[in-house]
Amino acid sequence: MDIIWDPLEIERKSMEIIEPYLVSHNLNPGQKAVIKRIIHTSGDPDLIHDVRFHPRAVEAGISALRKGAAVFTDVNMLKAGINTKMVQGYGGEVRCFIADPEVAVAAKAMGITRAAAGFRMHSAELDHSVVVIGNAPTALFEVMDLINKNMIAPALLVGTPVGFVGAAESKELLLQLDGVPFITLLGTRGGSSIAASIINALLYYQGDK
Amino acid sequence: MDIIWDPLEIERKSMEIIEPYLVSHNLNPGQKAVIKRIIHTSGDPDLIHDVRFHPRAVEAGISALRKGAAVFTDVNMLKAGINTKMVQGYGGEVRCFIADPEVAVAAKAMGITRAAAGFRMHSAELDHSVVVIGNAPTALFEVMDLINKNMIAPALLVGTPVGFVGAAESKELLLQLDGVPFITLLGTRGGSSIAASIINALLYYQGDK
Numbered sequence: 001m002d003i004i005w006d007p008l009e010i011e012r013k014s015m016e017i018i019e020p021y022l023v024s025h026n027l028n029p030g031q032k033a034v035i036k037r038i039i040h041t042s043g044d045p046d047l048i049h050d051v052r053f054h055p056r057a058v059e060a061g062i063s064a065l066r067k068g069a070a071v072f073t074d075v076n077m078l079k080a081g082i083n084t085k086m087v088q089g090y091g092g093e094v095r096c097f098i099a100d101p102e103v104a105v106a107a108k109a110m111g112i113t114r115a116a117a118g119f120r121m122h123s124a125e126l127d128h129s130v131v132v133i134g135n136a137p138t139a140l141f142e143v144m145d146l147i148n149k150n151m152i153a154p155a156l157l158v159g160t161p162v163g164f165v166g167a168a169e170s171k172e173l174l175l176q177l178d179g180v181p182f183i184t185l186l187g188t189r190g191g192s193s194i195a196a197s198i199i200n201a202l203l204y205y206q207g208d209k
Numbered sequence: 210m211d212i213i214w215d216p217l218e219i220e221r222k223s224m225e226i227i228e229p230y231l232v233s234h235n236l237n238p239g240q241k242a243v244i245k246r247i248i249h250t251s252g253d254p255d256l257i258h259d260v261r262f263h264p265r266a267v268e269a270g271i272s273a274l275r276k277g278a279a280v281f282t283d284v285n286m287l288k289a290g291i292n293t294k295m296v297q298g299y300g301g302e303v304r305c306f307i308a309d310p311e312v313a314v315a316a317k318a319m320g321i322t323r324a325a326a327g328f329r330m331h332s333a334e335l336d337h338s339v340v341v342i343g344n345a346p347t348a349l350f351e352v353m354d355l356i357n358k359n360m361i362a363p364a365l366l367v368g369t370p371v372g373f374v375g376a377a378e379s380k381e382l383l384l385q386l387d388g389v390p391f392i393t394l395l396g397t398r399g400g401s402s403i404a405a406s407i408i409n410a411l412l413y414y415q416g417d418k
Binding site (some may be wrong): 004005007008014018040041042044066077079080111112113114138139141142156162164165167173180189190191196 | 210212213214215216219222223226227250251254285286288289290310315316320321323347372373376378382396397398399400401402
């Protein structure tokens with residue numbers, strides 16, 4: 001078997017194989033970079049059909065990250081998948097509140113998930129940030145509610161919650177969000193790996209090439 | 210919209226929705242538990258067709274974890290997705306070598322990925338362990354090579370590397386592995402979320418119910 005061992009060659013070859021899946025889609029270079037990384041991360045070219053971008057999303061995300069925006073995630077696995085060093089290099093940080101003891105207490109008291117409670121309790125910090133929700137539909141519902149109430153204004157909202165209970169519904173609602181640019185993957189599919197790949201694509205983006 | 214906010218109710222409802230996808234498949238209770246969690250994690254019922262189990266895999270994995278076996282992962286995101294507290298509760302630990310400085314040096318010197326180099330350098334620790342490779346085909350090729358050379362004997366090898374360069378090939382080879390039980394997802398799909406869900410299913414397994 002002809003195994004490729006060199007990591008740079010693997011990445012180059014992988015992106016070369018993914019490229020043809022994108023040709024018939026009408027994408028700008030930034031959107032293309034995001035979708036390429038989603039397919040690279042999932043091994044599933046079929047996901048291209050379900051990705052949706054607010055027209056200003058890629059631009060807004062890249063701009064915010066380069067200005068040192070904080071990145072807030074719903075779960076720690078997603079946090080671990082983001083290139084933290086690059087975020088920090090721009091002056092930002094990656095944070096997740098789900099394991100904080102006071103969030104657990106509040107979640108239990110409010111009868112909601114810890115992921116949703118984390119964003120509710122830290123809403124004052126979310127302005128101009130990049131919010132990334134890869135798992136919990138409840139967290140996405142909560143953040144959209146805070147936006148619709150004019151309580152927070154993140155620079156970008158990435159929402160790819162996964163599963164059969166509320167995920168697809170939360171993402172349909174995200175399509176109608178007013179005022180905050182978003183990136184999403186419709187349907188039941190999603191998760192930490194895909195959400196992280198979107199942020200990493202924005203971090204790695206180097207223009208039209 | 211009828212949003213469900215209670216985490217236990219979300220999990221219960223999710224598993225109830227997934228159940229019908231499994232009925233026509235000939236699975237024992239342990240295999241069923243693993244596949245349910247893969248679908249729960251990915252939102253993709255179609256993955257059921259590509260999961261493959263060595264006949265003794267689930268039993269061997271559960272038994273090893275309960276005896277306090279160490280869990281070794283190829284990347285840190287996968288490590289973050291595993292229920293570390295449960296592993297530690299049994300006396301085990303979850304480890305990943307990819308970010309170790311000496312692994313980076315060795316990988317560069319050997320012209321291989323850091324994921325593969327991590328397993329090569331720590332091969333002496335892999336006996337009776339649970340090895341989980343969610344991303345790097347090169348790491349899976351390396352671990353299979355060590356097994357085939359009789360240098361290591363993990364209790365279980367979970368291999369769900371992802372992508373278009375070597376992933377599918379590495380998993381086809383895993384099907385022919387002799388002596389070490391395995392769980393895999395054939396084809397290009399895979400990744401950290403799916404690999405973590407397999408280990409968590411083994412940790413959470415409570416028998417036939």
